[in-house]
Amino acid sequence: MKRRHIETLLLLAPAVIFLGLAFVAPLARLFSLAFTDEAGMFSTFSTLIDSEVYRRVMVNTFLVAFAVALITVLLAWPVAYILTRLKGFWFAFALYGVLFPFWISVLVRTFSWMILLERNGPLNRFLINIGITDKPLSLLFNDTGVMIGMVHVLLPYAILPLYGAMLRIDQRLLLASDGLGAGLFDTFRRIYFPLCLPGLVGGATFVFLLSLGFFITPALLGGSNAITLSMLIASFINDRLAWSLAAAGSLILLVIVLALLAVTARFLPFGKGVYAR
Amino acid sequence: MNRGLPLRFAAAAKSYGEVQALKPTDLEVRDGEFLTLLGPSGSGKTTLLNLAAGYLEPSGGRIFIGERDVTDLPARRRNIGMVFQNYALFPHMTVAGNVAYGLTVRRRPRDEIARRVAAALAMVRLEEYGSRRIQELSGGQQQRVALARAIVIEPDVLLMDEPLGALDKQLRRQVQLELRRLHEEHRRTTIYVTHDQEEALVLSDRVAVMRDGRIEQLGSASDLYDKPVNAFVAGFIGESNLLPAKVTSLEGGEANVAIGAFAQNATVPAADGLNPGDDALLLIRPEHVRIDREGLAAEITEVVYLGELTAFHLRLAGGATLWGRQITNQALQRGMPVKVSWERAAARIVPKD
Structure with a gap:
């Protein structure tokens, strides 16, 4: 050697x-x-898959993660675009605005949301005062609360890759498209959007995968009305001491995550830049 | 056959705050003409091109393509073909996809697009490359794709911004000849930007030499070379010896000048803006400097072998220096005392800057 x-x-x-x-x-x-249950090697998996309740939790986890990824990407797009347009002080200001939440504990941020979203919290009082609703909306301890909290925590994970992709786009490509007679919509649809796609898919995948395994935020903002797979796994261990079920649940989650990564990996700018200049 | 429209700048200008990138400029590019904007960086040539393309808004003046006032139209409504310095090819499309782009966004029928793309690729000799990815092509091939993409839409005016800047010298020669062939075949109105004087001379019908945001001189290659209007143009096009001289009198289109360095008087064609008593510069091209039996005493201080030609540097008895050039002759040696003469009929005077 x-x-x-x-x-x-x-x-x-x-x-x-x-x-x-x-x-x-x-x-x-x-x-x-996961394979050591007394009832048989794969009995834990069949328990998880046969049970109506567990199936619903898994489906709900995926739906919430999907919705969170979608909302996050839609909100991240304009922010990332504006970041590419700003310069000097305002750029630094906006970038720190995006990064600042990273430096505050997820726990603190989640508790803050609990205060804001309460039945008699500031958000409900505001909505009543301006007459959007007459009785308080239930924003907490359901999927709405979970999604609000998760979108907030995960937004930077979508903004940063998208911003990176937008920044790499050569502005002359847009000029070239314009010069060749393309309208603004054509330039967006045929040039700008496809070139943003690696960042978009990258950001959405990060957010989706992180949402699938999120624990603190759904546990605090969703409570027992919006149980996710990670909360279920925690309850197997903490409440029922059913380690084999928890292991099987974790394994299912991991396999799904890896499968998704394999599909989206070809869009992600790992290694060489996908459209390096 | 001319396929293109004339393009006219009427007092077109561009400033950024206090900085005038382009002073008010009038310029008419004739239909089917190949006109080159030549100048150092910061001379305003790219600004002028971008005004024609519609990528910049002028701060004053109007721009016409044919009869149409396009000043307020964005690039996409001007029907121009633009070739960028770095080509700006779309990296997520194939070669054919890039070339087809202008037709696709014009919503042309599919079979027409296929036919015209194939013809454009054939024109730049890339028939076989339609399905390749852009990243697989060499610089020279990318340059040809960019050209095909600009030409396939049958633009009224073709605009090129230093399109050969990224190619190595040998390839540049080859592409220059290719560009000239294409222009001679299709006679499309073309504005070409470069800082390479040789490229400008090879390609253009007319050249506009630019400096500090204005056109110093507009004319054919031989006009610029034989009758430069000032020392800048003389120095930018070809090589030149510029010697201080004083105009002593004017007579029927001719000027008598006193040449201090030679302790001689000479008669040369008069130049605009030069009156008796003015300080001027005498322009002698190196090929008009001769080593002779008679003439001014000089010493050869440098001999540069260029193959077919040899350049030599001379110091005159009075201390002035000259570059000369002649068919290679082994007899020339550094340090040799010689006699020097110059072709009086080919010399010019230009105003002192």
């Missing part, structure tokens, strides 16, 4: 050993639990 290879191995070793002992091994142990 060449010296260079030994050096590489030595440099990687601490991190690899740590991850192996503290992450891979426990994960393997957890997943092996």
Whole structure:
């Protein structure tokens, strides 16, 4: 073996050993639990899939994650676009506005939303005062609350890749399209949008995958009325001590996530830029 | 056959705050003409091109394509073909997709698009490349795709912004000849921007030499070379020796000048704006400097072998220096004392800047 290879191995070793002992091994142990139920090797999976309630939780988790990804991307688009147009102070201001939430604990942000969305909270009082509704809307402890909270937490994950993709677009391509006779809509549909697509798909995938496994925000804002897969897994362990069911649930989640990543990976700007200049 | 329309700038100007990128400029590009805007960077040539394209709004003046006042029209309504310096090809489309773009957005029927795209690709000799991705092409091929994309829409005016800037020298020569062939076949009104004087001379019917946001001189290649209006044009087109001279008298289109460096007087064609008593510059092209049996005493201080030609640098007895050029002759050696003469009929005077 060449010296260079030994050096590489030595440099990687601490991190690899740590991850192996503290992450891979426990994960393997957890997943092996999924197959150790007394009723049979795959009984945990059939329990999860046969139960009407568990199926509904899984479907609901996916619907919420899908809705969150969609809303997040729609909200992220204009913000990312404006970021590419701003310069100097206002650019820095807007960028910090996007990044600032990263530096505040998710727990703190979720509790803040609980206060804002309460039955008699500021948002409901405001809506009543301006006459949009006469009785308070129930914004908390249901899917609405979960989605509001998750969209807020996950928005930067959609804005940043989209902003990156927009920034990489050569402005001369838009001029060229204009010069060739394309109207604004054609230029958007045929040039700008397709070139944003890697960032869009990347951002949407991040948000979707993170939503699937989100725990704190749905647990606090959704409560028992909007149970997600991660809350179900937590309850298997905390309430029922059913480790094998929790393991099976985690494994299902992981497999779905990996499958999705495989599909979208070809859009993601991993490694070389997809449309590098 | 001319396929194109004349393009006219009427006092077109562009300023950014206090900075005048283009001073009010009148220029008429004739239909079917190949006109080059030549100048150093910051001379306003690209500004003028972008005004023609509609990518910039003029701060004053009007722009006409044919009879139509296009000043207030965006680029997409002007029916122009633009070739960008970096080509600006759409990276997510094939070669054929790029070339078809202008027709697709004009909602032409599918079979017409296919036919015209094939013809345009054949014209730039890329018939086989329609289904390739842009990233798979070489720089020269990308340049030809950009040209095909601009031409396929039958533009009234073809605009090119330093389209050969990114190519290496040998390829540039080849593409220059290709561009000239295409222009001779199709005679499309063309405005071409470059800072390369040789490119301008090879390609153009007329050249506009620009400096500091204005056109210094407009004319054919030989006009610019033989009758430059000032020292800037003389220096920008070809190589030149410029020697201080004083106009002593004017007589029937001719000027008598005193040339201090030569301690001589000479008679040369008069130039606009030069009156008796004015300081001027005498322009002698290197090919008009001769090493002779008679003439001014000089010493060869440098000999540069250029293949067919040899350039030599001379120091005259009075201290002035001259570049000369002649068919290669092994006899020339550095340090050799020689006699120098110059072709009086070919010399010109230009105003001192």
